[in-house]
Amino acid sequence: MIGLISYLAFFATMAGILAIAVLGLNLQWGHTGLFNGGVVAFFGAGAYGTMLLGGPPEPGQFGGFALPYVVALGGGILIAGVVAWIVGLLTLRLRHDYLAIATFGVAVAFENVTRNADWLTGGARGLRGFPRPLEAAIGDTFLYGLFFLGLVLAVLLAVYLGLERLVNSPYGRVLRAIREDEVSARSVGKNPTRLRLESFVIGSMIMGAAGGLYVSFYAFVSPQDLAPILTFQIWAMLIVGGAGNNRGAILGAFLIWGAWTLSGFALSRFAPDAMQLYTGSIQYILIGVVIVGMLMWRPQGLLPERVTKTIYQKGAKKGSVIINKEVI
Amino acid sequence: MTADAILSTSGLTRDFHSFRAVDGVSLNIRPGSITGLIGPNGAGKTTLFNMIAGALRPSSGQVFLAGAEITGLPPEALFARGLARTFQIPRPFRRMTVLENVMLAPPAQVGETIIGALFRRRALQEEESRLRDKAMAILEFMTLAGLADQPAGKISGGQMKLLELARALMGDPKVILLDEPAAGVNPSLTRILIERIEELNRKGTTFVIVEHDMDFVMRHCDPVIALAEGRIVFEGTANEARVNPLLLDAYLGASA
Numbered sequence: 001m002i003g004l005i006s007y008l009a010f011f012a013t014m015a016g017i018l019a020i021a022v023l024g025l026n027l028q029w030g031h032t033g034l035f036n037g038g039v040v041a042f043f044g045a046g047a048y049g050t051m052l053l054g055g056p057p058e059p060g061q062f063g064g065f066a067l068p069y070v071v072a073l074g075g076g077i078l079i080a081g082v083v084a085w086i087v088g089l090l091t092l093r094l095r096h097d098y099l100a101i102a103t104f105g106v107a108v109a110f111e112n113v114t115r116n117a118d119w120l121t122g123g124a125r126g127l128r129g130f131p132r133p134l135e136a137a138i139g140d141t142f143l144y145g146l147f148f149l150g151l152v153l154a155v156l157l158a159v160y161l162g163l164e165r166l167v168n169s170p171y172g173r174v175l176r177a178i179r180e181d182e183v184s185a186r187s188v189g190k191n192p193t194r195l196r197l198e199s200f201v202i203g204s205m206i207m208g209a210a211g212g213l214y215v216s217f218y219a220f221v222s223p224q225d226l227a228p229i230l231t232f233q234i235w236a237m238l239i240v241g242g243a244g245n246n247r248g249a250i251l252g253a254f255l256i257w258g259a260w261t262l263s264g265f266a267l268s269r270f271a272p273d274a275m276q277l278y279t280g281s282i283q284y285i286l287i288g289v290v291i292v293g294m295l296m297w298r299p300q301g302l303l304p305e306r307v308t309k310t311i312y313q314k315g316a317k318k319g320s321v322i323i324n325k326e327v328i
Numbered sequence: 329m330t331a332d333a334i335l336s337t338s339g340l341t342r343d344f345h346s347f348r349a350v351d352g353v354s355l356n357i358r359p360g361s362i363t364g365l366i367g368p369n370g371a372g373k374t375t376l377f378n379m380i381a382g383a384l385r386p387s388s389g390q391v392f393l394a395g396a397e398i399t400g401l402p403p404e405a406l407f408a409r410g411l412a413r414t415f416q417i418p419r420p421f422r423r424m425t426v427l428e429n430v431m432l433a434p435p436a437q438v439g440e441t442i443i444g445a446l447f448r449r450r451a452l453q454e455e456e457s458r459l460r461d462k463a464m465a466i467l468e469f470m471t472l473a474g475l476a477d478q479p480a481g482k483i484s485g486g487q488m489k490l491l492e493l494a495r496a497l498m499g500d501p502k503v504i505l506l507d508e509p510a511a512g513v514n515p516s517l518t519r520i521l522i523e524r525i526e527e528l529n530r531k532g533t534t535f536v537i538v539e540h541d542m543d544f545v546m547r548h549c550d551p552v553i554a555l556a557e558g559r560i561v562f563e564g565t566a567n568e569a570r571v572n573p574l575l576l577d578a579y580l581g582a583s584a
């Protein structure tokens with residue numbers, strides 16, 4: 001029983017971390033129409049950034065500043081933001097498919113750096129992390145698993161609430177206008193360059209937060225954690241859940257991560273021996289099939305974007321309530 | 329440029345590779361006028377609008393708004409200065425409601441920055457209810473109030489043209505450029521559109537209207553400017569346009 005609960009906690013921790021990244025992508029794609037084909041690079045920038053800042057010093061290795069956890073994680077998020085800002089300045093003028101290709105290229109370059117810049121990233125060996133936050137204080141591994149899940153869910157909730165506030169405000173309204181028609185948005189005075197860049201940087205910082213949580217959970221990071229498939233998984237989660245809908249993004253993360261985990265189990269148990277080497281590839285194909293299938297049959301996702309949703313409705317309700325009171 | 333023009337251009341020219349779409353256009357728009365801009369397809373009318381509104385860089389020449397040079401300023405800056413435009417083919421924000429399309433237009437909203445959206449909730453809500461009232465009044469004026477909660481992509485093409493004008497009005501513009509507002513619009517919506525334009529005009533808004541419907545132009549526009557192959561070929565009152573043999577041959581005759 002404890003085993004099952006602890007496994008479920010592990011599962012939910014991973015799904016929750018990925019859900020945070022999906023929320024970041026939802027701000028970029030769902031609300032602003034920015035096609036980020038290199039999600040893994042921003043997730044990775046947060047991951048490596050957190051490690052470098054929080055990890056123990058090692059000979060011949062840059063970083064290892066052993067900073068307090070909150071500072072390390074915050075720094076990782078900031079590093080992801082700076083990477084996004086630079087990439088954004090260089091690529092956001094390139095629209096649509098160009099942005100997708102450019103960000104995909106950034107992810108490939110990022111992976112190359114992690115594999116080869118030994119002094120910075122530890123190369124293929126990776127970086128050894130720091131003790132997980134409060135692990136010593138809590139002691140018991142089962143309890144600690146639950147604690148870390150709580151931490152992840154708290155961050156997920158904070159990100160969700162913050163984003164809901166943002167996208168349901170005039171700010172989100174302008175982002176969607178830019179997504180719908182940039183020329184038109186400019187004709188009514190909106191500056192797409194600034195807004196795109198902001199949305200791209202914030203979305204990427206959220207991905208960086210997910211990356212930072214991910215590596216602090218494993219207390220280790222290596223290029224293997226940042227395989228290109230991660231970008232596709234996160235995209236699949238958003239498309240299945242519903243681009244433009246933050247709840248959909250979270251739902252999609254849990255569903256796809258569940259499907260991924262189950263298919264991994266099933267394949268390792270039931271696939272013939274000769275096929276065992278290829279189970280990873282079969283999962284890749286499954287992800288591809290899910291994305292394409294969803295785009296063909298339900299492109300709006302399981303929880304579609306709602307059309308009317310900015311703040312004025314809440315304001316309106318409030319106002320009318322007050323008026324009613326006066327009338328009474 | 330003359331001192332009393334609210335909008336003027338001087339030698340405005342635009343080349344697409346070796347093709348000169350607009351060729352040295354100098355014009356002065358009288359404040360408070362409804363100026364008609366006519367000319368056959370491909371004459372360069374939309375290109376001229378795009379240059380004036382900042383959507384397209386001129387190859388050479390200058391644009392002035394209320395005496396200040398605005399050449400090369402981006403469209404977003406011009407909207408804030410009181411120059412608005414609509415598009416020949418309507419460009420609503422399709423997956424947003426009609427009301428949101430209109431509410432988003434006013435520049436420099438409190439809630440349009442991250443800090444404002446997250447932390448200045450009170451100021452934001454006050455602003456939103458003010459904008460909502462203004463937007464609803466404008467939608468009412470444009471006869472679109474009943475569609476306020478519809479996605480803008482679902483309304484008719486004619487209603488989209490009204491919506492674009494409504495959106496423009498949220499910025500309290502001094503000058504509005506309308507690109508073929510009546511094209512493809514049914515007669516009853518066209519009538520509403522004309523009435524609204526004339527009412528706004530009486531209150532002081534200047535209009536420049538590209539229109540193919542000669543009846544529309546002759547009845548509602550004064551003066552009339554005709555473009556052909558990127559150049560101004562006629563400038564005068566509607567009555568002069570009506571009897572101008574050049575226009576009759578080159579344009580009116582062809583469309584009649």
Ligand SMILES: Nc1ncnc2c1ncn2[C@@H]1O[C@H](COP(=O)(O)OP(=O)(O)O)[C@@H](O)[C@H]1O
Nearest residue numbers: 344347349367368369370371372373374375376
């Ligand atoms: N972006 C462009 N690239 C190349 N040619 C263009 C472009 N925009 C317009 N043109 C050309 O410029 C000429 C004028 O076009 P336009 O201004 O749309 O005419 P009008 O609005 O008077 O019908 C046309 O011959 C058109 O093909």
Ligand SMILES: [Mg+2]
Nearest residue numbers: 373374375416
């Ligand atoms: Mg045209």
